[in-house]
Amino acid sequence: MPRFHRTAHRVSLTAMFASMSLLFLYLASVLPTMRIAMYFLSSVFVMGLIVEEEIGLALLMFGAVSVLSLLLMPNILRVVPYVLFFGHYGIGRYYIQTRIKSKVGGFVLKLLYFNAALVLIYLLARQIINEDIFQHELFRNMFWLAIVLAQIAFVLYDYVYTKIVTFYFNNIRRLLMKN
Numbered sequence: 001m002p003r004f005h006r007t008a009h010r011v012s013l014t015a016m017f018a019s020m021s022l023l024f025l026y027l028a029s030v031l032p033t034m035r036i037a038m039y040f041l042s043s044v045f046v047m048g049l050i051v052e053e054e055i056g057l058a059l060l061m062f063g064a065v066s067v068l069s070l071l072l073m074p075n076i077l078r079v080v081p082y083v084l085f086f087g088h089y090g091i092g093r094y095y096i097q098t099r100i101k102s103k104v105g106g107f108v109l110k111l112l113y114f115n116a117a118l119v120l121i122y123l124l125a126r127q128i129i130n131e132d133i134f135q136h137e138l139f140r141n142m143f144w145l146a147i148v149l150a151q152i153a154f155v156l157y158d159y160v161y162t163k164i165v166t167f168y169f170n171n172i173r174r175l176l177m178k179n
Contacts, residue, residue: 013176014057017045021065021087022072029078040157043086044164048176050094051169058094062087080124085117093161107158114154118147 021042028038042065049058066087069079092113100106 010054010057013052014049014054014061017048018061018065018068021045021061021082022068025065025069025079025082026073028082029073029075035078036153039081039086040160042082043089044161044168046087046090047161047165048168048173050090051165051173055091055094058091062091077128080121084120084124085114089113089117090161093158110158111151111154114150118150 024038024042028035028042031038046058046062049055049061066079066083069082070076073079093110096106096109096113100109
């Protein structure tokens with residue numbers, strides 16, 4: 001059951017979260033460094049709607065931010081990580097955690113979710129980037145190391161994401177939900 005009592009509050013909170021996601025996606029697109037941090041920050045705002053049990057609005061926000069970022073960002077390729085993983089991770093995470101009661105099973109499923117997104121990003125990169133790069137010996141040697149590092153990065157991402165959800169629920173939510 002949604003926690004919002006007024007439609008205007010629902011719309012304004014969704015618009016605020018969407019605009020913050022777009023801001024961090026823009027920064028990911030134009031900044032020469034800290035790109036992963038900007039993707040992470042762009043992904044946490046959908047979580048605010050999920051905490052408020054507004055799953056439909058979270059899906060709508062993800063779709064709107066994805067479309068707007070593809071239309072507005074100076075470098076469309078910089079939007080791909082958001083569209084293929086970061087933007088919908090909070091929604092997928094919510095469904096995994098509500099359906100799977102085992103912490104270990106839930107974690108394994110979240111890791112599979114991440115790896116499916118990683119495979120999609122890899123396949124898309126192979127279509128866009130010159131094939132010769134993927135045949136290069138250095139790429140082949142570093143590929144498995146990159147996979148292992150990506151798994152470690154995901155575990156850290158999920159841990160920090162959980163901490164931010166808790167911080168939002170305990171500290172920020174009460175400020176946003178005042179009548």
